[in-house]
Amino acid sequence: MLAVEVAWSPQAGEVRVVPLRLPAGSTVHEALRQAGVLEASAGLDLTQCRVGVWGHLRELSDGLRDRDRVEVWRALRVDPKEARRQRSRRGRT
Template structure:
């Protein structure tokens, strides 16, 4: 179970659940929703190993459940800004 509230702020929790458990079962068992009330499963997406999944999808042993936060900056624009900053500094 993994959640990053912001850059460099990753929280990873190991969770044991019964066979047949779903993504939602893991989220609840992890305590992540209680520790991070800013997580809104109605608007945020979840996934397993970088692939989008629904809360009702079953999980398997050693799956990494991820909660995705909204992007603040388009990745292409972020690269452009970094490139411009490097050109000016160099």
């Protein structure tokens, strides 16, 4: 059995982390399905997201190893530099 963690953010300001026990030979796709990321209620469109393991881009068919952390990255809505400029104009830090 593999101990795997799946982390994703269904919406801004919310992070979900689900620890899983999966059989050896499991794939990234299987981990996402077991964690509930693929359900409509999860609020994610995987066609607009990227998936990785420990910060490295992976395919859904890639295998997992014990203690891997599967991460789903949503597309940015605002460029981080532009967001800082906007906060600065409003007087926030």
